[in-house]
Amino acid sequence: MTLVAIGACYLDTILTICRRRGGNCPNTLEVLGQLLQYGPSSAESSLNLITVLPSKTSVASQQIQASLGNKVRLDSCIYREIFSEPASSYIITSQATGSRTIVNYNELPEMTCAEFATAVESLLAVTGRPWFHFEGRAPDVTLECIRYLREHFLGTEISVEVEKPGRPGLQELADAADVVIYSKGWAQSNGYTSAEDCLRDQSLKTSRASLLCCTWGHEGAAAFEPKTGNFAHVPAHIEEGGVIDTIGAGDTFNAGLLYGLIYRGQDWGFRKRLEFANLIAGLKVTREGFSDLQRALDVPSY
Template sequence: MANTDNLEDKKLLCVGLICLDVIHVCNSYPFEGTDQRIKKMTWQKGGNAANTSAVLGLLGNKVDFLGVFPKDTKDLFQKSACSFVRQEMERCGVGLEQMSLVGDSDLPYSSVVINDETGSRTILHCPGLLREVSFNFFQKLDLSAYSWIHFEGRNTEEVVKMICHVVKYNEGQDEANRVKMSVELEKPHRRNLPLLLPHADLVLISQEYARDSGYNNAPDTVKAFKDHVKSSAGIVCAWGELGAASGVSGAVGDVIMTPAFSPERALDTLGAGDTFLGALLHARLRTTNLPSIVKFACKVAGRKVGSYGYECLRDFSQTVE
């Protein structure tokens, strides 16, 4: 069944982190204390919410990004990094008008080692003088411009305020104009993430978060979290090469496991989860059939893993079934 959700008139918004990824592609993962040549080094925009919004843009959606961005930095590296990341986001079709420009703040960056033998990635992250998006900034948004808002699971106390603000806005709207919301629970060390669940229409649980919560597979994770979300909310847990499990809270029927669409050779797993999520949201705006949504997301993630970067998604022509 098609989902209207004002797709043609309104935009999506992704709230969370933006940073610079400095990527080193190696023949194999380096041993400590050795001197090793690399195949190539590139810069790439990074951050979960930033990557997800870029994927949405590449797939043809109207999307804005909201995150903290340095204002008037004088540091040469920071100035170059900020300029590059801005250009990358705009090239992917992401609107940056809603970014929170903050002085005395750094653009975080990550040094990423990609093993060309396996496609695995190892991330060394430097947050620097990282600032998080505040509720005071978020509440100034014109929510009527958006059909869907995605919140990266971080800065929990402020994000809970943002979600409650959207809930209050929705109380004064008819069903067609209410803003849908999704949340991502990824990093176990981030405190109180379950507080983000009660009002979400779509929840994504990472494998790392699931294991830390005591679950050893995707279906068990989805079954457990169905008790912590509102009725009719979708829950999805991706499990790497095994695919992703999904289920709807309050619905009759078992949790469904959708197989992965693995490429012939894994080249770059950096941002695979962000790609999966972006494709998930893209598909959710076009259908409410959760298995179809997850199947499409697995296909898009498989395409990304089989290529370096995200440009391969620009010509992704498969549609949501």
């Protein structure tokens, strides 16, 4: 018996909605908060976020604080009291290729250098001199902020993330930082064909950097110390179960690297810091969000 079916035929695009707090620096701080539960005591560590948020009493600001837990302080944030909605991103991910399309919406006025200076002065009044890590979101303002720190707080350690392809001013930020973390996307957009190619050339363009790192997706990550000539490359860490969620993998790598530099600097060497950052980024992509990443410290060598 032959069956003939008559009806419409479609290609379905299936959208699964997941709403969670994002942002490069908040993601990095969330992961660091987990790691510090198993590292130095809370008396030896303080994680602080400086960002622009809507009204302090808004539901959005309360949700953001709750999402970061009690290890991350928002006291130094810049609250726009006449606004109630936060900056938002809509991320469309292709399961077939892993590519992402991101649409941002933000009505909050950006931070100024003067606001940053006020936040920093209040922060330093109650804590020791911190390490400053910048996303590199608004390079012109970020460069002003770095120059302010260099002028008023000598010896401050500064790291910068150089991520977005085509964003003007990121090269100048790299030149002003002590530690620079490059993304594969930025490196390729500037003509580099490998992480090593990027780092060795960038070492000629970053006058004060002590450490340069570059992530390269499934090909792992590399690091270079311009002052010593030390170079290291580690392959991508692949966990059983495969890749589930790559959103925030770079932020997690940054957290692992900063953890090694700031909190394990006395007992971890150059290569071990890179290996740990690579390991925890590999763990992250096997899960939705950033839960339970402190288990990277359960690996015997850490």
